[in-house]
Amino acid sequence: KAGKRAAIIITGGPNTPRNELWDTATSISNHIYKMLIGRGFVNKEIYYLSPHDWADFNGDGFNDRIVDAPRPQRQLMIEDVRTALDWAKQQGKLDQPLYLFYIGHGGEDKLHLAKFVDLEAAELKALLDEYQAVTGSKVVIVVDACHSGSFMPTLAAENRAVLTSSKAEEKSFFFEKQGWSRFLASSLYQGMHFFDAFSYAMRDQEHMLGKNLPGFQENGRTQTPLFDDNGDGVYSTDGQWLKQVKINGAYVTADITLAVTGLTESANLSVEQAFSLKAKASTISGQVERVWAVIRPPKMNLVIDSNGTPILAYPRAMLSTEDGTFWQSRWEQAIYNGNYEITYYAEDNEGNIASSEET
Missing domain, CATH: 2.60.40.10 (Immunoglobulins)
Known part of the structure; x- marks a missing residue:
């Protein structure tokens, strides 16, 4: 699809041995990057933010040099997210939404970028509001983190869709380098619109949790992905806009044959x-x-x-x-x-x- 496009990928850290989610988070981030490339994006249209500057998205064992910041590599700071959205402003008004993906740790109304560094929902809202006021572009933001549903009421706005991997009070589960956002990206890669991709990702996440899911529910452990695309901050009968949004337009990509x-x-x-x-x-x-x-x-x-x-x-x-x-x-x-x-x-x-x- 011709026209201006842009996407931001944020891999929350820290990338330390104590962070057992790190390998999974970076694997999913690379998969999202691969999906964007497969859908016709080029590297200069993707801003990849990660505390580790080595990333291999095509499996050849070499650093593909796709991580943009921070340079030199270090743990993420809130200013790095601001810089990413400043980059997005420089792309001007887009012909499709700005796609922003976050994968990592989270808490109620915050994303955990690094040790002692949390991005509050209100701070992210201010950055997105400023971006949209300057560019007039729409935004689709995907958050795969524990308690990510707590972001929805704060981030909700006109011409902005918010997709989260769990309710405000829930944890988000990961297994074998897989999670809800990886399933979402796989469906988007095939050419599905966000509404269908969301539904398939929910199904695949339930499949991943398997027969142990009822046991989780008995202990108060559930995972319920949510989305809002009409700006009211409530997951209900939404979806009319997301049924029209496909990554880089309406064409079908051959499915992965593995x-x-x-x-x-x-x-x-x-x-x-x-x-x-x-x-x-x-x-x-x-x-x-x-x-x-x-x-x-x-x-x-x-x-x-x-x-x-x-x-x-x-x-x-x-x-x-x-x-x-x-x-x-x-x-x-x-x-x-x-x-x-x-x-x-x-x-x-x-x-x-x-x-x-x-x-």
């Missing part, structure tokens, strides 16, 4: 009895780099990182292959009585991730 299928048959096990894990993985372009199985036991402990974000810590087993298509391994760590569900994952050389149905 696929994985479980070949494991159901069986009864004794404690610590070895069990064969088998899967088939393929892709039309590139190659499958790795395949692994995630086992959902009848019981599990929820891991909370140092910033309070839940990481689903299911047991996993790496599979090996001799022909690049059929993968296998053995697993012998069953200790609880009950049903164990297995999902297989595959990753290709470009960093795409696919999952199978549960076994």
Whole structure:
């Protein structure tokens, strides 16, 4: 699509060993960058803000030099977000909305950029208000963080859509470098409008949480993505505008061809009895780099990182292959009585991730 366009990606930090979400957040950010490129953006139209200046979005193992700031690399500050929106102002009035993505830690009415550095919802609203007053451009902002729904009433405005991964009182869950915003980006990549992409991302997030979701609900743990696109700050019967917004216009992109299928048959096990894990993985372009199985036991402990974000810590087993298509391994760590569900994952050389149905 011709015309002016711009997007901002913000990966919240810190990028330290204590931040167990970091690898997932940067993987999702790179996936969003890849989606934008696949939808026809070029690098100069994307402002990538991250505390780590090394990023490999195409899986070739090299730094693609796509991170714009801060330079030299350091932990993020509020001023860095202001600089990103100043860059957006310099692009002038856009022919489609400014797309702004945030992936990282969050709290009620704040985004956690770094240790002791929080961007308040009111501060972000002021920056967006100023940007829109100067340019007259529309904005679509996507926030994937715990308590992100608390931002919606504050950020809501005319010609601005706000999409969040959870309600104000909820945590946002991540697993195997996947989360709600990665699913959203995958649907946008195919050419869906934001309304449909939102619906598919909600479905895929529920699928990721799997059969353990009812257990989370019993303990008051739910994740409910929200959006507002009419400026009232309430998630209700909205969606008329988002049904018209597709990243860079109405054309369809060929879907990512990576696929994985479980070949494991159901069986009864004794404690610590070895069990064969088998899967088939393929892709039309590139190659499958790795395949692994995630086992959902009848019981599990929820891991909370140092910033309070839940990481689903299911047991996993790496599979090996001799022909690049059929993968296998053995697993012998069953200790609880009950049903164990297995999902297989595959990753290709470009960093795409696919999952199978549960076994």
